[in-house]
Amino acid sequence: MLLLGASGGFALLRRRARRARERADLYFEDGSMVSLDERSPEAMRLLPLGRDLLHAVRD
Amino acid sequence: MDAEQALAELTELSTQVESAVVFDGAGKVIASTLADEVRSREVARIALELAEAAAGARPSLPDEQSLVQVEVAMRAGSAFLVRHEGRLIAATTSPEPTVGLVFYDLRTCLRTIAEAGEAEGAGRKPKPKPKPARKRAPAKRSKTTPEADAPS
Numbered sequence: 001m002l003l004l005g006a007s008g009g010f011a012l013l014r015r016r017a018r019r020a021r022e023r024a025d026l027y028f029e030d031g032s033m034v035s036l037d038e039r040s041p042e043a044m045r046l047l048p049l050g051r052d053l054l055h056a057v058r059d
Numbered sequence: 060m061d062a063e064q065a066l067a068e069l070t071e072l073s074t075q076v077e078s079a080v081v082f083d084g085a086g087k088v089i090a091s092t093l094a095d096e097v098r099s100r101e102v103a104r105i106a107l108e109l110a111e112a113a114a115g116a117r118p119s120l121p122d123e124q125s126l127v128q129v130e131v132a133m134r135a136g137s138a139f140l141v142r143h144e145g146r147l148i149a150a151t152t153s154p155e156p157t158v159g160l161v162f163y164d165l166r167t168c169l170r171t172i173a174e175a176g177e178a179e180g181a182g183r184k185p186k187p188k189p190k191p192a193r194k195r196a197p198a199k200r201s202k203t204t205p206e207a208d209a210p211s
Contacts, residue, residue, distance in 0.1 A: 022133045025158075026113050034117060045116075046129075057077065058151075
């Protein structure tokens with residue numbers, strides 16, 4: 001029972017950590033999609049622009 | 060229905076969209092939910108920069124027109140960008156939005172504006188859209204497949 005609870009908690013934490021990661025998803029006309037993780041060099045260019053957009057709207 | 064009305068309908072229908080700006084490929088603002096004109100222009104400028112940078116992330120494609128949708132998901136919220144027939148819409152949401160639904164609503168908004176423009180160009184009165192019955196609550200985020208979010 002304890003093992004079951006621990007593994008459930010671990011799965012929940014892993015899921016939450018994955019969701020907390022920032023990313024950029026690009027969708028193209030041909031139906032293809034590219035998901036760029038926050039650690040990729042392309043995402044490092046796109047994420048600051050996304051943040052600028054949020055700031056421009058909210059500040 | 061003009062662009063302002065289409066945006067008003069978007070924010071009425073989609074509770075997840077905080078703000079949205081419609082603009083053309085040159086960055087000229089067509090309509091905005093933001094009261095501040097300078098801020099709307101700034102959003103359009105940043106969104107165009109984002110579109111260029113995103114298109115550059117996949118240089119094998121012929122031109123940036125091939126890029127139709129972008130979501131930048133951050134801890135503080137998400138930024139969306141959709142392109143349709145020379146017009147673009149940039150929108151922001153709170154964190155963890157229902158991505159497919161937001162893209163659908165943004166595409167619908169741009170299509171409505173395009174149809175209204177065509178009808179005006181042809182000298183016809185655009186068909187009024189039926190008013191939405193009620194606000195739609197955001198659905199629980201489920202695992203989406205790239206195909207589900209891909210443009211039709």
